[in-house]
Amino acid sequence: MAVKDxxxxxxxxxxxRTLAEDGWVVLARNWRCAHGEVDIVAxxxxxxxxxxxxxxxxxxxxxxxxxxxxxxLARLRLLAGEWVVTEQRAWAGIRIDVxxxxxxxxxxxxxxxxxxxx
Numbered sequence: 001m002a003v004k005d006x007x008x009x010x011x012x013x014x015x016x017r018t019l020a021e022d023g024w025v026v027l028a029r030n031w032r033c034a035h036g037e038v039d040i041v042a043x044x045x046x047x048x049x050x051x052x053x054x055x056x057x058x059x060x061x062x063x064x065x066x067x068x069x070x071x072x073l074a075r076l077r078l079l080a081g082e083w084v085v086t087e088q089r090a091w092a093g094i095r096i097d098v099x100x101x102x103x104x105x106x107x108x109x110x111x112x113x114x115x116x117x118x
Contacts (some may be wrong), residue, residue, distance in 0.1 A: 011103065012029065015099045019044075025042060026042045027041045027043060031079075031083065033083075035107055036079055038080075039053045047095065048095075050076055051096075053098075054068060056097070075118065077118055096116070096118050099111060099112065100114075
């Protein structure tokens with residue numbers, strides 16, 4: 001596994017654990033369909049949340065959250081629709097969140113969570 005992939009997987013694992021600790025139920029990780037992949041699908045109470053995780057070891061390549069473009073959000077909306085059709089379960093609400101993870105050389109990871117971006 002390439003270092004970049006390992007960093008991304010670590011960030012996703014960290015976010016999944018954090019969400020679970022906050023009372024969310026993680027329904028799927030790295031869910032795929034013909035249109036792409038969603039990092040995390042979770043339930044926050046009765047709300048269905050599609051979570052895109054961006055992890056960086058520094059800000060040399062920009063702020064992690066800035067890596068989520070309009071095109072990526074459009075694809076996430078398409079993927080959310082695919083999930084809802086496949087699962088056929090009623091939800092009080094559906095949203096897309098983006099979580100940025102920065103892993104400094106020393107100290108704890110910095111997690112920034114933007115809710116309802118899509």
